[in-house]
Amino acid sequence: xxxxxTERHFADGQAPPDQIGSRVLRKEDHRLLTGKxxxxxxxxxxxxxxxxxxxSSVAAGTITAIRTEEARAVAxxxxxxxxxxxxxxxxxxxxxxxxxxDLSEHLQPVLARDTVRYVGEPVAxxxxxxxxxxxxxxxxxxxxxxxxxxxxxxxxxxxxxxAADFTLGYGDVDAAFDAAAHVVECRFDIxxxxxxxxxPRALVVDYLPGSGDLEIFGATKVPVFNRQVLAGLxxxxxxxxxxxxxxAGGGFGVRGEFYPEDFLVPWLARRLxxxxxxxxxxxxxxxxxxxxxxxxxxxxxxxxxNGFILALRDDIWHDNGAYVRTHGIIxxxxxxxxxxxxxxxxxxxxxxxxxxxNKTPCGTYRAPGRFEGTTVREQLFDQVAAEIGVDRVExxxxxxxxxxxxxxRREINTLGTDMVLxxxxxxxxxxxxLARARELQWPELVEAARAEGRRVGLGVSMFLEKSGxxxxxxxxxxVTGSGRIRVHSGGTSLGQGIETVLAQVVADEFRVDTDLVxxxxxxxxxxxxxxxxxxxxxxxxxGNAVSGAGKQVVARMLxxxxxxxxxxxxxxxxxxxxxxxxxxxxxxxxFRDVWRDTQPGSAWLRPEExxxxxxxxxFNIEHMTYPYGAHIxxxxxxxxxxGVQVLKYLVAYEVGRAVNPTLVEGQLRGGVAQGVGGALLExxxxxxxxxxxxxxFMDYLMPTASEVPDVELxxxxxxxxxxxxxxxxxxxxxxxxxxxxxxxxxxxxxxDQPSMSxxxxxxxxxxxxxxxxxxxxxxxxxA
Amino acid sequence: xxxxxxxxxxxxxxxHELVIESRxxxxxxxxxDLGLTxxxxxxxxxxxxxxxxxMDGEPIRACLVFGVQADGRELxxxxxxxxxxxxNDLQQAFSKHHGxxxxxxxxxxxxxxEAYLSTNPEPDRDEVREVVSANLCRCTGYQGIVDAxxxxxxxxxxxxx
Numbered sequence: 001x002x003x004x005x006t007e008r009h010f011a012d013g014q015a016p017p018d019q020i021g022s023r024v025l026r027k028e029d030h031r032l033l034t035g036k037x038x039x040x041x042x043x044x045x046x047x048x049x050x051x052x053x054x055x056s057s058v059a060a061g062t063i064t065a066i067r068t069e070e071a072r073a074v075a076x077x078x079x080x081x082x083x084x085x086x087x088x089x090x091x092x093x094x095x096x097x098x099x100x101x102d103l104s105e106h107l108q109p110v111l112a113r114d115t116v117r118y119v120g121e122p123v124a125x126x127x128x129x130x131x132x133x134x135x136x137x138x139x140x141x142x143x144x145x146x147x148x149x150x151x152x153x154x155x156x157x158x159x160x161x162x163a164a165d166f167t168l169g170y171g172d173v174d175a176a177f178d179a180a181a182h183v184v185e186c187r188f189d190i191x192x193x194x195x196x197x198x199x200p201r202a203l204v205v206d207y208l209p210g211s212g213d214l215e216i217f218g219a220t221k222v223p224v225f226n227r228q229v230l231a232g233l234x235x236x237x238x239x240x241x242x243x244x245x246x247x248a249g250g251g252f253g254v255r256g257e258f259y260p261e262d263f264l265v266p267w268l269a270r271r272l273x274x275x276x277x278x279x280x281x282x283x284x285x286x287x288x289x290x291x292x293x294x295x296x297x298x299x300x301x302x303x304x305x306n307g308f309i310l311a312l313r314d315d316i317w318h319d320n321g322a323y324v325r326t327h328g329i330i331x332x333x334x335x336x337x338x339x340x341x342x343x344x345x346x347x348x349x350x351x352x353x354x355x356x357x358n359k360t361p362c363g364t365y366r367a368p369g370r371f372e373g374t375t376v377r378e379q380l381f382d383q384v385a386a387e388i389g390v391d392r393v394e395x396x397x398x399x400x401x402x403x404x405x406x407x408x409r410r411e412i413n414t415l416g417t418d419m420v421l422x423x424x425x426x427x428x429x430x431x432x433x434l435a436r437a438r439e440l441q442w443p444e445l446v447e448a449a450r451a452e453g454r455r456v457g458l459g460v461s462m463f464l465e466k467s468g469x470x471x472x473x474x475x476x477x478x479v480t481g482s483g484r485i486r487v488h489s490g491g492t493s494l495g496q497g498i499e500t501v502l503a504q505v506v507a508d509e510f511r512v513d514t515d516l517v518x519x520x521x522x523x524x525x526x527x528x529x530x531x532x533x534x535x536x537x538x539x540x541x542x543g544n545a546v547s548g549a550g551k552q553v554v555a556r557m558l559x560x561x562x563x564x565x566x567x568x569x570x571x572x573x574x575x576x577x578x579x580x581x582x583x584x585x586x587x588x589x590x591f592r593d594v595w596r597d598t599q600p601g602s603a604w605l606r607p608e609e610x611x612x613x614x615x616x617x618x619f620n621i622e623h624m625t626y627p628y629g630a631h632i633x634x635x636x637x638x639x640x641x642x643g644v645q646v647l648k649y650l651v652a653y654e655v656g657r658a659v660n661p662t663l664v665e666g667q668l669r670g671g672v673a674q675g676v677g678g679a680l681l682e683x684x685x686x687x688x689x690x691x692x693x694x695x696x697f698m699d700y701l702m703p704t705a706s707e708v709p710d711v712e713l714x715x716x717x718x719x720x721x722x723x724x725x726x727x728x729x730x731x732x733x734x735x736x737x738x739x740x741x742x743x744x745x746x747x748x749x750x751x752d753q754p755s756m757s758x759x760x761x762x763x764x765x766x767x768x769x770x771x772x773x774x775x776x777x778x779x780x781x782x783a
Numbered sequence: 784x785x786x787x788x789x790x791x792x793x794x795x796x797x798x799h800e801l802v803i804e805s806r807x808x809x810x811x812x813x814x815x816d817l818g819l820t821x822x823x824x825x826x827x828x829x830x831x832x833x834x835x836x837x838m839d840g841e842p843i844r845a846c847l848v849f850g851v852q853a854d855g856r857e858l859x860x861x862x863x864x865x866x867x868x869x870x871n872d873l874q875q876a877f878s879k880h881h882g883x884x885x886x887x888x889x890x891x892x893x894x895x896x897e898a899y900l901s902t903n904p905e906p907d908r909d910e911v912r913e914v915v916s917a918n919l920c921r922c923t924g925y926q927g928i929v930d931a932x933x934x935x936x937x938x939x940x941x942x943x944x
Contacts, residue, residue, distance in 0.1 A: 031886075035820065035890050131811075197921060247887075248885060666881045669926050669927075674921070704918075706912060708926075
């Protein structure tokens with residue numbers, strides 16, 4: 001089979017074209033299109049029981065009693081547990097510690113013991129023979145809570161509700177503000193969002209009765225890390241737990257972090273000595289999975305006479321919900337660290353107060369900290385443009401770091417790395433984006449619509465991203481007995497197409513087509529050193545790791561073949577699916593031949609030399625790489641309803657090198673959809689007693705095909721990253737980062753406002769704007 | 784005592800006789816009793832459309848229909864589309880136009896698309912957008928899905944002559 005394919009591909013005697021850079025169809029697609037994907041809830045085990053979590057319906061209070069008798073009496077219910085059944089006060093540790101802040105007091109327990117702090121907090125767990133019976137039982141668990149006062153507004157947080165309070169920055173900000181020709185300040189609030197992958201979370205834990213070992217399906221994102229945490233909490237050897245790779249219905253930051261259920265389900269499997277399935281429903285998901293984004297900024301900028309920035313300062317209240325979860329305080333940290341963006345900011349101070357409220361705890365959501373900071377900074381700049389009378393775009397042109405100012409070191413440390421903005425051409429990218437918008441006649445479109453009296457506006461935003469966070473990732477590559485190439489990567493498949501991308505990278509090392517490559521991600525037995533997929537890092541770190549491992553396997557194949565063919569390895573090359581003598585194509589060994597020559601018993605192996613054709617490579621990277629981009633959009637506001645229609649959208653993004661341009665475009669388009677949702681529709685709100693008001697898709701509104709326009713894309717490969725050999729920058733988040741800012745900019749233009757003051761720009765907010773405007777006009781007419 | 788019923792349904796061309804609890808949703812029957820796990824549950828309240836299947840040719844939310852309501856009906860799920868390993872035209876178009884990423888919503892969009900295409904539409908991008916807006920996707924931004932449905936509508940129209 002493998003050889004047939006090889007012959008088919010290389011029948012013309014040519015090696016295949018480079019796979020990196022080509023629009024290879026995704027390896028994932030066939031199974032997903034035929035219904036044969038295997039998601040967490042698709043995994044079935046014989047006599048598997050089903051788990052249902054009982055959650056607090058009160059936002060703050062003291063648990064006075066939990067009565068489980070009625071639940072236990074339900075036919076099919078096998079077990080009901082509460083915190084009293086746990087081995088101790090188990091808390092979920094932080095995965096990413098930054099800024100040296102001790103957060104141990106604020107960690108979430110796996111089950112609430114004495115107090116509940118948000119609606120949705122796990123308080124008990126029911127296990128039953130089927131999911132329906134488990135739900136019946138859960139409804140009958142009687143949790144008695146003496147309610148306490150709820151706290152919901154981060155801005156008014158007293159000291160005992162502040163988990164962290166820190167400032168990042170450099171330069172003499174106060175002096176700059178004192179000396180400035182212009183100082184512009186504004187307040188901007190970002191709504192509370194979450195990622196909403198289409199697949200709710202699911203975990204299947206297979207209990208192996210002989211050994212007590214666990215096989216776990218569904219822990220996608222950072223399985224090696226999660227295994228370590230779980231082993232610690234269960235007090236077992238990590239090697240007794242195997243996390244299997246499964247398909248995942250979207251990640252976007254929230255899926256695959258270590259949540260209470262990631263302990264509870266495996267622990268119950270061991271307690272009951274049986275296999276268990278837990279599948280979350282959507283109502284649970286919306287109160288249980290990490291929330292994100294909610295911040296209130298008081299931001300100001302000092303400028304000189306010519307509109308050049310002298311200093312920037314921001315004071316941020318970050319609503320982290322009831323506990324600190326696995327992300328610790330990286331979202332607030334990234335917010336302040338990335339806030340200056342692609343601009344020349346001589347002095348900067350960003351302070352963030354991380355407040356604990358009685359809401360679902362927070363973590364990252366795609367473009368964490370950057371969506372928030374970019375929106376706020378760009379809105380401030382729009383306000384500046386209005387106040388000092390400079391064109392919005394011209395203001396940005398003046399202040400963007402120029403090509404000759406890069407690399408630019410910012411005296412800020414984020415995610416444990418120094419911030420060095422690598423190569424690039426920020427103004428050049430902005431001009432390209434603007435030129436494309438002009439070519440598409442968007443300015444004329446806006447002008448014509450406004451001439452008709454329609455409330456149409458064009459918005460622009462610039463942003464800086466980050467990606468490729470190290471410190472390392474590990475990959476194994478091997479040639480198999482049929483001459484295929486198998487990759488065991490440390491990345492995880494969340495829908496982003498990483499199997500295809502890694503196959504492309506490896507295929508180029510072996511000069512074969514991606515059809516010959518099999519990529520297995522996220523299996524802790526196959527790749528015990530994987531660091532997972534998050535933060536737009538996998539193409540960078542997993543990509544370079546598989547590239548390195550591939551190179552080593554190729555070198556070994558050449559070495560073995562050189563013994564067989566009796567030529568120097570230097571005279572050999574891989575091509576046409578074989579190892580061949582340069583220039584003598586018929587003196588060659590197929591990959592399968594070389595594999596056979598490395599098997600135990602082969603005469604070509606030296607004494608004590610390892611058998612097989614495999615290599616493990618660890619790729620290290622010290623600094624992140626910083627992609628950058630621009631968003632331009634045109635929106636129309638309906639003055640009667642306050643509704644916003646996004647008419648046109650463009651993203652220009654520098655990715656260094658697009659391994660698969662189609663997949664990069666998909667990342668950007670999908671990001672825009674989420675960004676439009678965050679800008680216009682999505683928001684978790686709470687009533688005064690802390691009851692969440694959005695627990696279904698009828699209340700938490702996500703954009704449909706009617707709200708998201710076709711997106712024009714300029715994928716730039718003008719500035720390959722110099723932090724890694726592939727030159728890739730990571731493309732997972734830039735479609736989202738600038739969207740809140742661009743949409744807000746366009747809406748403010750449509751409404752003839754200098755800037756807006758909050759996201760999402762809901763109809764009620766915009767109607768208020770329009771009423772204020774009408775009032776102003778009426779007052780002006782009366783005056 | 785569970786309230787169980789004997790029902791028959793024809794799924795992807797095969798007749799099935801099943802004993803199912805009255806409260807069990809069609810989606811759970813398809814997934815658990817018949818092993819057709821291509822039908823996905825994204826919200827279980829009829830909004831996201833990931834569980835869209837065809838009942839007597841009409842697209843329905845399998846999370847909002849009880850299994851017993853499918854008694855005597857003809858059902859089609861995503862598993863019926865490909866011919867062996869050969870993807871049908873709509874599946875191929877989804878892959879070509881990158882109309883899927885995580886693939887969780889994809890079966891629902893495919894069945895929604897098949898139902899629309901079976902009405903022999905005149906291809907119209909705005910209409911396709913409106914049809915597709917029945918379901919939710921969180922990955923793609925919908926453009927590839929719209930492109931795929933438009934392309935197949937055009938091709939099938941041409942082949943109808």
